[in-house]
């Protein structure tokens with residue numbers, strides 16, 4: 380059975396919902412989803428510089444956290460358009476936490492020079508953003524469909540003209556003049572991640588297979604403080620950075636402050652710095668976690684601001700009001716992704732990408748806290764505006780299907796990526812990873828894993844969340860971006876791209 384719409388949006392997180400909402404009045408849109416992604420799990424908040432805060436300061440904090448590897452024009456779009464998008468979200472009914480005088484409550488997180496993070500339900504911001512966008516979209520009558528997109532339909536001249544969706548064992552083709560990937564990050568390509576299981580990098584594999592290129596895939600962000608539950612696979616609960624924003628501190632096994640003297644912002648240093656410090660501490664002490672001490676934070680602040688974290692801790696019998704919390708870094712966010720322009724267009728006509736799956740350069744080498752929901756809101760609207768102004772022409776040519784197929788040994792792929800492409804990497808282990816992946820086919824997880832490995836192998840310096848112990852310093856000679864594309868045998872391979880070309 381074949382159906383036809385103007386635009387198919389794949390993914391119902393903040394980016395997909397924002398895109399579909401922005402298109403609802405002008406285009407026939409279908410929103411596809413394989414279940415909830417990361418959005419409803421987001422805790423800390425959305426960053427927005429308004430009032431006495433200056434978007435330029437937000438720009439600077441973003442670039443510093445991103446190891447000065449950000450795309451300056453796109454960061455400018457993010458910080459300047461962000462407050463308006465947050466205001467619209469409020470107009471759609473999102474209820475952010477407010478102070479007694481009615482003003483928005485704003486908190487501080489790592490890497491921010493001032494409190495500019497708005498939040499909802501204490502630490503349940505993503506759920507509220509998701510709820511408000513879903514209800515706003517329902518009101519527009521945009522159609523939605525559950526199912527996993529397993530392939531794209533491509534005209535022989537190269538344009539993407541449809542998708543293949545699997546529901547209950549059946550595959551349906553839906554024709555479209557534009558397809559927007561809003562499929563989130565790659566969490567489930569690792570053994571353990573803060574992301575839910577629907578987030579597995581399908582969009583990355585689909586885009587590559589269609590001939591699009593990826594960029595900055597070596598920059599995989601590890602959140603410093605996932606709750607150490609004892610589980611080593613699946614989705615791990617997060618302890619939001621905002622807990623440190625309210626005064627909690629990281630301690631080693633002997634009770635010493637970990638971040639003392641390591642960075643001027645100490646426990647509120649950018650994520651990559653804190654994650655590396657924790658990794659080094661665990662290696663030195665031979666432990667699999669460190670401690671986050673929030674006992675100095677007033678109990679009423681903890682109960683009001685962090686009900687989600689409080690409940691997660693209670694499930695492992697830790698009372699965060701009076702006891703230290705066991706934490707360890709875990710895979711959290713993909714800073715790179717499908718290479719796009721500022722309006723979500725990829726290298727392939729008819730194919731767009733937005734949100735965590737896309738690489739617009741706003742995160743540079745390391746994402747600033749609470750900039751990701753904002754990215755979905757801002758760039759979702761930009762893609763919608765672009766597709767309202769210009770929809771690709773109908774391509775009546777012959778078509779073929781592109782699909783990464785299925786993975787033969789997904790758990791083996793996950794463990795290879797986890798072992799060799801964690802916080803700390805080196806050339807020898809990356810080569811070993813490439814060898815081990817060689818035998819594991821070209822399925823979606825294998826494609827994602829190889830893309831990270833080849834990019835991390837190619838970048839022979841350390842910056843942001845890419846830390847090579849054999850090349851421990853940032854080196855100007857590596858100021859290029861690493862682009863990943865498929866070779867003639869459908870294997871990810873790399874080339875360098877000068878920063879001015881991005």
Ligand SMILES: Cc1cc2nc3c(=O)[nH]c(=O)nc-3n(C[C@H](O)[C@H](O)[C@H](O)COP(=O)(O)OP(=O)(O)OC[C@H]3O[C@@H](n4cnc5c(N)ncnc54)[C@H](O)[C@@H]3O)c2cc1C
Nearest residue numbers: 390391392394413416417418423424528563734735751752
């Ligand atoms: C625990 C946690 C806390 C976080 N806290 C914050 C925070 O406080 N502030 C912040 O800014 N960011 C935070 N983040 C990051 C942020 O939540 C995500 O980066 C952001 O929500 C990604 O949005 P998205 O729309 O791009 O993708 P997602 O919300 O991940 O949605 C992806 C969608 O794509 C769909 N999908 C994937 N593959 C397919 C397929 N093959 N077919 C059909 N559908 C598919 C999924 O079903 C899902 O609907 C947090 C993330 C986590 C995991």
